[in-house]
Amino acid sequence: MDIIYFDNAATSWPKPDATLEAMNRYNEITGGSPGRSAHRLSIEAARIIFDTRESLVELFGITDSLRIVFTKNATEALNIAIFGLLKKGDHVITSGMEHNSVMRPLRAMEAGGIELSVIPCSERGEMDPQDIPPYIKKNTRAIFLTHASNVTGTIMPVAEVGKIAREKGIIFCVDAAQTAGAIPIDVEEMNIDLLAFTGHKSLLGPQGTGGLYIRKGLEKNIAPLCMGGTGSRSEWEEQPAFMPDKYESGTLNAIGIAGLGAGVRYILKEGIGEIRKKETALAGTFIDGIAAIDGIKLYGLDNAPGRTAVVSFNINGISPSEAALAFDEKFNIMERPGLHCAPLAHRTIGTFPGGTNRFSFGYFNRPDQIKTALEAIERIVTGL
Amino acid sequence: MTSARNYYVVLFHSVTHAIKAEKVLKEAGVAAKAIPVPRHISSDCGVCLRCVGSQKEKIEQTLFEKVDFSRIAHL
Numbered sequence: 001m002d003i004i005y006f007d008n009a010a011t012s013w014p015k016p017d018a019t020l021e022a023m024n025r026y027n028e029i030t031g032g033s034p035g036r037s038a039h040r041l042s043i044e045a046a047r048i049i050f051d052t053r054e055s056l057v058e059l060f061g062i063t064d065s066l067r068i069v070f071t072k073n074a075t076e077a078l079n080i081a082i083f084g085l086l087k088k089g090d091h092v093i094t095s096g097m098e099h100n101s102v103m104r105p106l107r108a109m110e111a112g113g114i115e116l117s118v119i120p121c122s123e124r125g126e127m128d129p130q131d132i133p134p135y136i137k138k139n140t141r142a143i144f145l146t147h148a149s150n151v152t153g154t155i156m157p158v159a160e161v162g163k164i165a166r167e168k169g170i171i172f173c174v175d176a177a178q179t180a181g182a183i184p185i186d187v188e189e190m191n192i193d194l195l196a197f198t199g200h201k202s203l204l205g206p207q208g209t210g211g212l213y214i215r216k217g218l219e220k221n222i223a224p225l226c227m228g229g230t231g232s233r234s235e236w237e238e239q240p241a242f243m244p245d246k247y248e249s250g251t252l253n254a255i256g257i258a259g260l261g262a263g264v265r266y267i268l269k270e271g272i273g274e275i276r277k278k279e280t281a282l283a284g285t286f287i288d289g290i291a292a293i294d295g296i297k298l299y300g301l302d303n304a305p306g307r308t309a310v311v312s313f314n315i316n317g318i319s320p321s322e323a324a325l326a327f328d329e330k331f332n333i334m335e336r337p338g339l340h341c342a343p344l345a346h347r348t349i350g351t352f353p354g355g356t357n358r359f360s361f362g363y364f365n366r367p368d369q370i371k372t373a374l375e376a377i378e379r380i381v382t383g384l
Numbered sequence: 385m386t387s388a389r390n391y392y393v394v395l396f397h398s399v400t401h402a403i404k405a406e407k408v409l410k411e412a413g414v415a416a417k418a419i420p421v422p423r424h425i426s427s428d429c430g431v432c433l434r435c436v437g438s439q440k441e442k443i444e445q446t447l448f449e450k451v452d453f454s455r456i457a458h459l
Contacts, residue, residue: 035399038420038431043403046431050403066400232398232429245398
C-alpha cells in the first residue's frame with residue numbers, strides 16, 4: 001500500500017526529480033565553497049547560488065536579486081527581521097493567527113520593552129484589514145503578518161494591509177512560510193518590505209533552506225543576527241554593511257540552495273496558477289467530502305479558494321493524536337495532529353489546547369488519495 | 385603571459401555582485417573572466433572579473449546602474 005503524504009504544510013514531499021538531480025549534480029561535479037576561493041569550482045558554486053536568487057526574484061516580483069538573503073528557514077528570516085529591526089519603545093502590530101516563529105520572538109521583544117498589539121481574528125481565522133488603523137500609533141514601527149495560517153490555511157488580506165502600512169509609513173513584514181510557491185506573491189503590488197520564506201515547503205526545495213527579502217535601503221535599519229566570514233572585505237574586522245553579505249556570514253548551504261533553485265524553476269515552469277488550481281481542487285474535494293460525514297468538525301473557511309491546501313478538522317470523541325496514529329498505522333496516511341506550533345491561532349479558532357488533525361495537500365497528491373482518505377475518516381468515525 | 389596583453393580587473397563589494405556582473409556582461413556579449421583578485425590589488429572580495437583593455441569602456445557602460453562595482457584597475 002502506497003504512503004499517502006498529507007503533511008506538505010510541514011515539509012513538502014516528494015520533491016520534483018529536478019530538485020534531487022540539482023543536489024546530486026552539486027555534490028558530484030561542483031562541490032566547491034561558493035565564491036570563497038575563486039577557483040573554477042568555487043565560482044561555479046557561486047553561480048548556482050546566484051541562479052537561485054534570480055529564480056526567487058522572478059517568482060516574487062523583486063527587481064534586484066541582491067535583495068535576497070539566504071537563511072536556513074523562514075524562522076531564521078523572521079528572527080533577523082524581528083530582532084534586527086525592533087528597538088525598545090517601538091510598537092508592533094500582528095494578528096491572532098500567527099505561528100510561534102513570529103510570536104516567540106515578538107513576545108521576547110515585548111519582555112525587552114517593545115509594545116505589542118495582537119489584532120483579533122474571527123473563529124475561521126479571518127482578519128479584517130480595517131481593524132488595523134485604530135491600533136496604529138505614533139511609535140508603530142512594523143506590522144508582522146502571516147500570509148496564510150498554518151492551522152486553518154486562511155489566506156490573510158496581505159495586499160490590503162500592505163496598502164495601509166505603506167500609506168502610514170509602517171514597515172510591513174510578511175511570513176510566507178505557507179504560501180511561497182503555493183499562491184502568487186508580488187512584493188511590489190502587495191507593498192511588502194520584508195518577505196520571509198522557507199525552501200522546504202511549497203518552494204519544493206530541501207530542508208535547511210529559506211530566505212528573507214529586504215526592500216532597498218531597509219538593510220540600514222536591520223542589524224544582522226550573526227556575523228563572521230563573508231568572502232568579502234577580508235581585510236576588515238568589521239561586518240560589511242552591504243547586501244547580501246551583511247546577513248550571510250559563514251558558508252551557505254550551497255547544496256541545499258542548488259536544490260531550492262531547481263524547485264523554484266520547476267514552479268516557474270509548471271506555473272503557479274496551475275499549482276494553485278490543482279491544490280485548491282484537492283482541498284475542495286476534501287472539504288466537501290468531510291462536510292458530508294457526521295461527527296466531523298471543520299475549522300477555517302468552508303470553501304477552498306479562501307485558503308491554502310491546508311485543512312484542520314476534528315473527529316468527535318477521538319483526540320487528534322489517536323486519530324493520527326490510526327491514519328498512519330491502518331491507512332498509511334501521514335498527517336499532523338496537535339497544535340502545529342501555533343497556540344495563538346488555536347486560541348483564536350477555539351481548539352486550544354486539544355489541537356486539530358491537519359491534512360495539508362501538495363502538488364503531487366492525487367484525487368484518488370483524497371477518496372481513500374475520506375473512506376478512512378468514515379471508518380474511524382464509525383469505529384470500524 | 386598576461387604581460388603580452390593589456391588587462392584590467394573589475395573589483396566588486398561581494399562575490400554575489402561579481403557573479404551578477406558576469407551574467408549581465410555575458411548577456412550583453414562582453415567577454416570577462418571571473419578570477420581570484422590579484423594579490424597586489426587591494427581586495428574588496430575574493431573574486432573579480434578580468435577583461436582586455438579594449439573592453440573597459442564597454443564594461444563600464446554595461447554595468448552602469450545595473451551592478452555596483454568598486455573600481456576598475458589596470459593589471
